[in-house]
Amino acid sequence: MQGNAIGIDIGGTNIRAARIAADGTILDRRAVPTDRNPEGCLQTCIDLIAALRDSDTVAIGAGVPGQVDFDRQVALSGGYVDLSRIPFAARLAKATGLPVTIDNDASMALLGESRAGAARGYGNVVLFTIGTGIGGAILDHGRILRGRSAAGQLGHLTVVPGGRACVCGRRGCVETESSGTAFATHLTEAGLPPHLKAQDLLGMAPSDSRAQQVLTRWAGPLRAAIDTMITATAPDVVLIGGGAGAAALAALNTVPALKSWFDAPVLSAALQDDAGVTGAALASLPRGRRLVLVNGVPASGKSRIADALAKAGGWPVLSLDTVKAPFLAEFAPVDRPTNRRYGIAAYRAIFDVIAQSPPDATVVIDAWFGFQPRSLLEEGLLRAGAVQIVEVWCHARPDTIADRYATRANSRPAGHPGLEYVPELRALAARAAPLGGFPRVEVDTEATVDTVELKRRITALLRP
Numbered sequence: 512m513q514g515n516a517i518g519i520d521i522g523g524t525n526i527r528a529a530r531i532a533a534d535g536t537i538l539d540r541r542a543v544p545t546d547r548n549p550e551g552c553l554q555t556c557i558d559l560i561a562a563l564r565d566s567d568t569v570a571i572g573a574g575v576p577g578q579v580d581f582d583r584q585v586a587l588s589g590g591y592v593d594l595s596r597i598p599f600a601a602r603l604a605k606a607t608g609l610p611v612t613i614d615n616d617a618s619m620a621l622l623g624e625s626r627a628g629a630a631r632g633y634g635n636v637v638l639f640t641i642g643t644g645i646g647g648a649i650l651d652h653g654r655i656l657r658g659r660s661a662a663g664q665l666g667h668l669t670v671v672p673g674g675r676a677c678v679c680g681r682r683g684c685v686e687t688e689s690s691g692t693a694f695a696t697h698l699t700e701a702g703l704p705p706h707l708k709a710q711d712l713l714g715m716a717p718s719d720s721r722a723q724q725v726l727t728r729w730a731g732p733l734r735a736a737i738d739t740m741i742t743a744t745a746p747d748v749v750l751i752g753g754g755a756g757a758a759a760l761a762a763l764n765t766v767p768a769l770k771s772w773f774d775a776p777v778l779s780a781a782l783q784d785d786a787g788v789t790g791a792a793l794a795s796l797p798r799g800r801r802l803v804l805v806n807g808v809p810a811s812g813k814s815r816i817a818d819a820l821a822k823a824g825g826w827p828v829l830s831l832d833t834v835k836a837p838f839l840a841e842f843a844p845v846d847r848p849t850n851r852r853y854g855i856a857a858y859r860a861i862f863d864v865i866a867q868s869p870p871d872a873t874v875v876i877d878a879w880f881g882f883q884p885r886s887l888l889e890e891g892l893l894r895a896g897a898v899q900i901v902e903v904w905c906h907a908r909p910d911t912i913a914d915r916y917a918t919r920a921n922s923r924p925a926g927h928p929g930l931e932y933v934p935e936l937r938a939l940a941a942r943a944a945p946l947g948g949f950p951r952v953e954v955d956t957e958a959t960v961d962t963v964e965l966k967r968r969i970t971a972l973l974r975p
């Protein structure tokens with residue numbers, strides 16, 4: 512039972528909150544006008560949590576305006592509410608008795624889109640949220656890019672050198688030109704009535720030069736910011752979200768991207784107002800450990816695959832043979848029944864080691880799982896706190912496996928059976944089957960293996 516979490520999104524107009532299940536389903540929700548006083552804002556959040564929580568609620572996540580030092584869990588600067596003036600996360604945790612995770616509001620929205628929206632399945636994503644201001648966040652290999660602390664404040668990319676003064680201290684930030692607030696400024700400057708919406712202007716342009724001017728001045732700087740981010744980060748996709756996101760995306764069509772070396776699709780975010788609360792709630796729930804079980808009979812080529820995955824994914828590998836080898840050497844000579852008992856002990860040790868790894872770790876296990884009873888695996892997975900599992904089934908023709916084993920028989924560590932094992936292994940390879948019951952990727956180790964592609968296929972089977 513993973514429980515649910517309350518996600519909070521502190522916006523310029525409303526504070527939204529929702530109780531959300533581990534799979535991203537919204538169970539209940541509330542929205543109230545934003546109190547711009549930090550103390551008032553904190554009290555609003557406490558009240559919303561009291562109204563929404565149930566007996567299964569285990570955590571709180573909140574997307575807050577401004578820069579956030581994620582490691583220290585403090586806001587570094589304000590937006591429409593300046594939460595850097597109070598220890599917001601600590602006080603929210605104290606008042607509710609639940610663990611609290613805060614992050615910049617756009618980072619939370621990107622996590623929401625990544626787990627349950629338009630960025631699902633993509634590891635590298637740039638998000639712009641267009642509203643009262645402009646927020647932004649960057650997903651790099653599935654993680655929010657943070658730099659020293661608060662990277663990704665994309666509203667403050669300079670797009671007009673020497674342009675309008677921005678709250679951040681610089682001039683000509685994209686927020687001063689392409690936010691919802693800036694749209695009203697462009698309207699006034701063009702002498703157009705303030706009630707006009709972007710959709711109205713799109714209907715008037717191109718025959719109305721003033722309407723065209725406003726659209727170009729509003730969307731042009733955003734196009735420049737998007738182009739800059741595509742060049743700087745080579746994302747799989749750029750998402751445009753926020754209250755004015757749909758209008759901004761429509762206006763962007765009036766300033767199309769130039770054909771360039773640098774290209775990425777620019778799409779609409781999918782979750783709209785729910786992105787922030789969804790991301791905040793899911794960010795606060797432990798994601799659980801993920802295990803990649805690289806399985807195959809001895810000499811099936813699985814160690815090579817496991818090592819390649821470690822390089823491609825940065826995932827640590829626990830190999831049953833590596834754990835067992837020092838014991839075989841220390842207690843040599845070892846007969847086959849004893850060797851098997853070392854195997855069981857090593858198998859258990861692997862899951863115990865994983866149980867001590869970070870709660871969201873991804874670990875590769877390199878073993879012939881067929882040697883051990885299924886119950887031992889199920890028990891181990893439970894102990895290791897593994898919530899997502901992918902099996903990589905390594906196979907080759909039985910003759911190839913027999914040849915590989917025979918060639919390496921003399922160089923195998925102490926305790927491994929010698930050449931007399933070859934016929935038995937050939938028979939085993941002929942009848943061996945994957946574990947089953949988990950999402951699976953099959954690898955023919957006689958063919959050339961594209962490990963980058965293999966890692967992609969595995970990642971696609973894991974929730975981000």
Ligand SMILES: [Zn+2]
Nearest residue numbers: 667677679684
């Ligand atoms: Zn700025």
